[in-house]
Amino acid sequence: MARPSSPRSAPARPKPPTIAELKREVLALAGVSSTRELKRTNPDLRHLDFRLKASWRTALEVLQQAAAAYPDWDTNPPEEFRELFSAIDQASEAYGQSIDEGLRLSAQLQQAADDLESLSGELLEEAVELGTVQAAARRQARQRRLN
Numbered sequence: 001m002a003r004p005s006s007p008r009s010a011p012a013r014p015k016p017p018t019i020a021e022l023k024r025e026v027l028a029l030a031g032v033s034s035t036r037e038l039k040r041t042n043p044d045l046r047h048l049d050f051r052l053k054a055s056w057r058t059a060l061e062v063l064q065q066a067a068a069a070y071p072d073w074d075t076n077p078p079e080e081f082r083e084l085f086s087a088i089d090q091a092s093e094a095y096g097q098s099i100d101e102g103l104r105l106s107a108q109l110q111q112a113a114d115d116l117e118s119l120s121g122e123l124l125e126e127a128v129e130l131g132t133v134q135a136a137a138r139r140q141a142r143q144r145r146l147n
Contacts, residue, residue, distance in 0.1 A: 022056035029063045 032038050039046045044062055048055035077085065
C-alpha cells in the first residue's frame with residue numbers, strides 16, 4: 001500500500017513574485033526610478049496600467065526580450081546606428097561651440113553696454129558741469145551789461 005506523501009516531502013511550488021518585487025525588477029531592468037519615467041522612456045509600455053500585477057509582468061517580459069535581443073547594443077551598435085550617432089555627436093559638438101560663441105559674444109555685448117553706461121554717466125556729469133559754467137557765464141555777462 002502506498003503511503004500518502006507528507007506535505008514536507010512534496011517539492012515546494014515557487015511562490016509567484018509580488019507586485020512590489022515585479023516593480024523593483026522592472027524599474028531596475030529599465031534603469032529608471034519611477035513608473036512615470038518608465039512610460040516616458042519606453043513607448044511600448046505607455047498603454048499599461050501599472051496598478052495591475054499583469055501589467056508589471058508584461059513590462060518585465062518586454063524588457064527581458066529587449067535585453068536578450070540587444071545584449072551589447074550600447075557598447076556595439078549596428079553600423080548604421082554608429083554613423084547616425086557620429087552625426088549626432090558632430091551636430092551636438094557644433095551646437096555646443098555655437099552656444100559657447102553666443103555666450104562669448106553676449107559677454108562682450110554686456111561689457112560694451114556697461115562701458116557705454118559708464119561713459120554716459122561721465123558725459124552727463126560733464127554736461128551738468130558745462131550747464132553750471134554756462135549759467136555762471138550768463139550771470140557774468142548780465143552783470144557786465146548792467147554795469
